[in-house]
Amino acid sequence: MLKVNSTRQAASQTRLLRLIAFLYGLFAYAVFLFTIVYAVGFVSGIGVPKTIDTGPEASVIDALSINTLLMALFAIQHTGMARKGFKNCWTRYVPTCIERSTYVLLASLCLMLLFWQWRPLPAVVWQVEDPDVFVMIATLSFVGWATVFSSTFLIDHFELFGMRHVTANLSGRGIPAPQFKKPLYYKFVRHPIYLGFIIAFWAAPVMTIGHLLFAAVTTAYIFVGIFFEERDLLQLFGEQYRQYKRQAGMLIPWRKVG
Numbered sequence: 001m002l003k004v005n006s007t008r009q010a011a012s013q014t015r016l017l018r019l020i021a022f023l024y025g026l027f028a029y030a031v032f033l034f035t036i037v038y039a040v041g042f043v044s045g046i047g048v049p050k051t052i053d054t055g056p057e058a059s060v061i062d063a064l065s066i067n068t069l070l071m072a073l074f075a076i077q078h079t080g081m082a083r084k085g086f087k088n089c090w091t092r093y094v095p096t097c098i099e100r101s102t103y104v105l106l107a108s109l110c111l112m113l114l115f116w117q118w119r120p121l122p123a124v125v126w127q128v129e130d131p132d133v134f135v136m137i138a139t140l141s142f143v144g145w146a147t148v149f150s151s152t153f154l155i156d157h158f159e160l161f162g163m164r165h166v167t168a169n170l171s172g173r174g175i176p177a178p179q180f181k182k183p184l185y186y187k188f189v190r191h192p193i194y195l196g197f198i199i200a201f202w203a204a205p206v207m208t209i210g211h212l213l214f215a216a217v218t219t220a221y222i223f224v225g226i227f228f229e230e231r232d233l234l235q236l237f238g239e240q241y242r243q244y245k246r247q248a249g250m251l252i253p254w255r256k257v258g
Ligand SMILES: C[S@@+](CC[C@H](N)C(=O)[O-])C[C@H]1O[C@@H](n2cnc3c(N)ncnc32)[C@H](O)[C@@H]1O
Pocket: 151, 155, 160, 178, 179, 180, 181, 182, 186, 190, 191, 192, 193, 194, 195, 229, 233
């Protein structure tokens, strides 16, 4: 009887822990959604209180140092915590089912810190005067954001942002192993999410020094990120990914059939 009771107790404790993990994952996902929607407003300068071109005034040197530090913090967190060695190490302390959600949560917090503390450098580098061209370039930027969002769904939105892990854990299933995919525009370009970001950051009808700094550093970071990501993907998917590299462009869409 005592044994039955303690087994029941253990089972309900497991259910409770799974539910807590799920709610944590949901919270991390909600924070991510808020952050990415804010990012669109921050870069485009539309609909948010603090944009890339607004905020506390600072000298050029201070603004350059603070902004670079903020971007470096994000880059270190985002690339460092995605590495296999780091994951193996910190999943000794953080349960595997919430590892991805924690990664997403910390990346979102780094970005929110960046949005909050970013110092504007408002000198204009270029400004499009023609209203039609202005609208065209602004629209192109939103095409970039649309590419980012749609690509996350093509590759597996809920896996990327940790929800697949916590829902699998909640229902007592194992965490699904990553699958190699090349749906739709992944057939032509290996990194449509990063391509979307580059388009969204550079397609600016008004480009200030601050915005240019952001676009240039994030673009450089994307190339570093791709280097590490592709190294991991080659390890994970082997010949399949090696062949894919021969068949599709990295950031410029092209496709070699066969
Ligand atoms: C932020 S996403 C970026 C995906 C891709 N680099 C892009 O720009 O569309 C990073 C995750 O996608 C995964 N990933 C990248 N390409 C993939 C592919 N072709 N199939 C499956 N997973 C992929 C990586 O393992 C990594 O966990």
